[in-house]
Amino acid sequence: MATTELVKGVRATHSTIALKLAMAISGIVFILFVLAHMYGNLKAFAGHDAYNEYAEHLRTLGTPMLPYAGFLWILRVGLLVALIVHVVSAVVLWKRAAAARPVKYAVKKNVASSISSRTMRWGGLTILLFLIWHLLQFTIVKIDITDGSTGNQDPYNLLVGAFADQSWWMTVIYLLAMVALGLHLHHGTFSSLQTLGYTNTATSRARARIAGWIVAIVIAGGFSLVPLFALFGVISK
Numbered sequence: 001m002a003t004t005e006l007v008k009g010v011r012a013t014h015s016t017i018a019l020k021l022a023m024a025i026s027g028i029v030f031i032l033f034v035l036a037h038m039y040g041n042l043k044a045f046a047g048h049d050a051y052n053e054y055a056e057h058l059r060t061l062g063t064p065m066l067p068y069a070g071f072l073w074i075l076r077v078g079l080l081v082a083l084i085v086h087v088v089s090a091v092v093l094w095k096r097a098a099a100a101r102p103v104k105y106a107v108k109k110n111v112a113s114s115i116s117s118r119t120m121r122w123g124g125l126t127i128l129l130f131l132i133w134h135l136l137q138f139t140i141v142k143i144d145i146t147d148g149s150t151g152n153q154d155p156y157n158l159l160v161g162a163f164a165d166q167s168w169w170m171t172v173i174y175l176l177a178m179v180a181l182g183l184h185l186h187h188g189t190f191s192s193l194q195t196l197g198y199t200n201t202a203t204s205r206a207r208a209r210i211a212g213w214i215v216a217i218v219i220a221g222g223f224s225l226v227p228l229f230a231l232f233g234v235i236s237k
C-alpha cells in the first residue's frame with residue numbers, strides 16, 4: 001500500500017515537472033513572438049508606407065517556396081499550439097496545487113512574494129481577454145473604431161487610427177494590458193529560468209530577477225510607445 005502511494009507520488013512529481021517545463025518552453029515561444037511583434041510595431045514610426053510595406057513583407061516572407069501568407073500561417077499555428085499548451089498546463093498545475101491544500105491558510109501573508117508572482121493567474125486571464133479583443137480588432141474583423149467600419153485593409157491607418165485622440169480610452173485599455181503583460185513577463189521569465197535550473201545560487205537568482213525586469217520593461221515599454229505617440233499625434237494618419 002505504502003509502495004503504491006510512493007509510486008503515485010513519484011509519478012505526480014514527474015508530471016508536475018513535465019507541466020512546468022511545458023509552461024516554460026511555451027512561455028519562451030511567446031516571449032520571442034512578442035519581442036519580434038513589438039519590434040515590428042515600431043515600424044509605425046517610419047511612416048505609413050514603411051509600415052504597410054513591412055506588413056505586406058510578413059505575408060510574402062518565404063515565397064515562392066511557401067504560398068502567400070504561408071509563413072504567417074505557420075506562425076499562427078505554432079502560437080495557437082503554444083497557447084493551448086501554456087493554458088492547459090497552467091490550469092492542471094493550478095488544480096493540483098489547490099488539491100494539495102484544500103483548506104486555505106487562515107492568515108495569508110505574502111512573505112517574499114512579489115506583485116508579479118501573486119497576479120500570474122488573473123494577469124494571465126486578463127492577457128487572454130485582451131488577446132481575443134486584439135485579434136478581432138486588428139486581424140480577424142479589422143475594426144476601425146473611429147467609425148465602427150470593418151475590413152479596413154490599410155494596416156497603418158487601422159493601427160494609428162485606433163489610438164488617435166478621440167479614442168483615448170483605447171490607448172488606456174492597451175496601456176493597462178501592457179502593465180498586466182509586463183508583470184506576467186517579469187515573473188514568467190524568472191519562473192521559466194527556475195524550471196530550467198538557472199536559479200540554484202543567490203547570484204543566479206538575482207540575475208534571473210534582473211532578466212525578468214529587462215524582458216518586462218523592453219517588451220511592455222516598447223509596445224506602449226505606438227499607442228502613446230499616436231495619442232499625442234506624433235504618429236498620425
Ligand code: HEM
Nearest residue numbers: 034041055076131134138139155159174181223224226227
Ligand atoms: C500595444 C500593443 C500592441 C499593438 C499596438 C499591436 C498591434 C498589432 C497589429 C497592428 C496587428 C496586425 C498586424 C498585421 O495584420 O499586419 C497585430 C496582430 C497580432 N498581435 Fe498585436 N499588438 C500589440 C500587442 C500584442 C500582444 C501583447 C500580443 C500577444 C500577447 C499580440 C499578439 C498579436 C497576434 C497573435 C497578432 C496576429 C498576427 C496574425 O496572425 O496576423 N499583440 N497586433
